[in-house]
Amino acid sequence: xxxxxxxxxxEQDAVKLLERFIVSCSxxxxxxxxxxxxxxxxxxxxxxxxSNKLRSKRIRRRKPTxxxxxxxxxxx
Numbered sequence: 001x002x003x004x005x006x007x008x009x010x011e012q013d014a015v016k017l018l019e020r021f022i023v024s025c026s027x028x029x030x031x032x033x034x035x036x037x038x039x040x041x042x043x044x045x046x047x048x049x050x051s052n053k054l055r056s057k058r059i060r061r062r063k064p065t066x067x068x069x070x071x072x073x074x075x076x
Contacts, residue, residue, distance in 0.1 A: 001072075003033035011047050015054055022056045025075065032073040033065075045071070 004021050006014040018034065025032065036044035047053045048071045049062050063072040 001031040001033055002029055003035060005035040006044055007035065007037050009044070011043050014044055014047060018048070018054055019056055022058050022073070022075070030075050032075065034071045034073060035069060036071065037069045045069070048073070
C-alpha cells in the first residue's frame with residue numbers, strides 16, 4: 001500500500017493530483033491510503049469517497065477506515 005496526503009489542497013487541485021497519482025502507480029499497487037483529514041471540513045473526504053467527483057477506471061472500491069481522515073482506494 002502507498003499513501004498520499006492531500007491536506008491543504010483545494011478540491012479541484014486534489015482531484016488532479018489524485019488522478020495523476022493513480023495513473024502513475026504501477027499495476028502491482030492495489031491500494032492507496034488517501035489522507036484527506038476532516039477537522040477543517042469534509043470537502044476533500046466527500047470528494048475522495050464520491051465516484052462522481054474522483055473518477056478513475058483503476059478504482060475498484062473506496063473503503064472508509066476507522067480514522068475519519070483517511071480513505072483506502074482499492075485498485076484493479
